[in-house]
Ligand SMILES: O=C(CO)[C@H](O)[C@H](O)COP(=O)(O)O
């Protein structure tokens with residue numbers, strides 16, 4: 001499976017609805033929404049009202065990446081607002097299993113995100129419960145950063161764990177995905193590719209998304 005998930009962090013917020021419709025028309029699979037609280041990461045973005053507004057303009061699944069402390073307090077609001085896939089950070093959850101079960105009990109798909117410095121062992125005891133694992137390939141907080149190469153080793157390790165256990169968990173990568181980096185990322189076994197600046201900073205969303213998809217397809221042959 002290969003899903004392109006444009007991150008609206010790099011969209012033009014003065015016309016957010018049009019931006020979401022444009023990437024949907026250009027071939028996006030999910031809409032990635034980066035929620036930052038100014039504590040877990042040194043930046044502030046948006047909350048459930050932007051998820052609710054996004055839901056009104058697209059039929060695509062909304063993939064909500066929670067870069068926040070105490071996510072359990074807000075997960076019900078995000079599901080109510082229309083989040084379909086929700087990831088929490090392993091580093092932000094004292095009771096990771098509880099956060100995952102909360103997301104699933106509300107009917108959304110559950111993922112755990114790992115910062116670049118967080119080892120794969122952080123998900124060892126919850127992997128069987130997850131719909132997806134989000135491997136951060138930049139330090140979270142901002143768009144437009146450079147891809148951290150050793151993230152691919154982490155992807156390969158997680159891919160092996162998933163295979164060894166006979167699971168169908170998806171792997172998502174987030175940060176520094178662009179026309180140059182996407183092929184190696186696909187070769188490592190990623191399923192869902194978040195890209196913000198590479199898509200919203202390009203002249204043609206259609207051309208960029210088609211190029212990314214072609215690279216991913218060629219890598220899997
Ligand atoms: O979670 C994020 C940052 O914390 C974003 O999803 C990510 O950085 C996307 O931006 P880009 O593709 O420009 O690197």
Ligand SMILES: [Fe+2]
Pocket residue numbers: 007032033034065174194
């Ligand atoms: Fe993200």
